[in-house]
Amino acid sequence: MLGGGTIVMRDVNAGALGIEGLVSLCRLGLDRIVIDGNLARLGAFTTLAAVERHPALAALRTAMESIGSPTLRSTATVGGNVCASYPGDLATCLWALDATVTVASREGAKEKSVADVITTGLAAAEIVTEVWFRIPEANAWFYRKAMRRALNSGSIVTIAAHVPVVDGAITSPRVAIGGVAARPVRALSAEKVLEGQPLTRAVVEKAAAAALQDVSPVSDACASAWYRSRVLPVHFRRALLREGA
């Protein structure tokens, strides 16, 4: 299944075995962004560039700009980022935002959590048609992608966190960590530390240390597993305290 083709076409170009046919989803009209109050509905064929540009989705702009380059984002799609065998940084964000996806198959359409699709993928002949989520308040949204270069680089570790503070206490935090392994994970140990606490340096540092329990880092061209473990708590802290660039 082809969204923008920025993942599948790499395999096609390399002459990868096992590709018997290509089905493009480009003519299904799935490229619309609909904003209803603070609810954002993204068609699965929406390009990452369109998400980046949309004024109502400004909270996600830093995250979008960290994915590849503008040239890549002009064809890469939301659906592709979520459904790829290596779900990307947008998928990590959508997990932190508790997004829902609409999945279509011969049996009709049903809704699944984006977490479901990210962790177990889709069945054959299932396609994601839409992703929707509540747009976060800017002050409750935290994102940091640690990379080897300033732009257009794979992730060493990606932190995406929705951490609302109500009456001085963190309420229902959701933290997703990507980049450290093939698939993003939900940082449940870190969330447990954060829940009900004030958003202070001490609490964040404790949560950052706890986050290590939630991940099984891998070694790849970007970084070694050892390095990822070493810097994950640092980037977690920098993300939630909004430290540094």
Add this chain to the structure above:
Amino acid sequence: MPSSVVTLNVNGEEREFLVRPGMNLLTALRERLGLTAAKQGCAQGTCGTCTVVLDGRAVFSCLVPVETIDGARVETLEGLANNGRLDPIQEAFLDNFATQCGFCASGMIMAAKALLAENPQPTREDVIRAISGNVCRCTGYGAIIDAILDAARIRSSRLVAAAR
């Protein structure tokens, strides 16, 4: 699987050609249409040497399945010069020594073309972001960034002159 016919508007001209299933736009441009300015550097979307402008946006032509863009408008480096008169971006690349081996040049220039069409007065930051998908091993990027900023100045001064 049989080939199919695709029609594209390439540099202002309607071009019709046969494509094998799964053929990418870069291969179509180079092998079907003889337009070899766009280069194959990686075929993975990581080097940018295949960058062309598709319906006004810079894209990696190596990753675009050409069957999905039937009827689209494609601009390549070959279409930039006008009756022998170089585009300001091309002039600026020459004046700023922004090319050495030349392999990245087509991609860089087309990325610049897309940028200046959308943002005629880019900042240095804007330029860097726009070419962040294009790798250069020779120049160290400085001259390329200067050239693109220079091209923006040339274009706007020519627009001002024409308006007078």
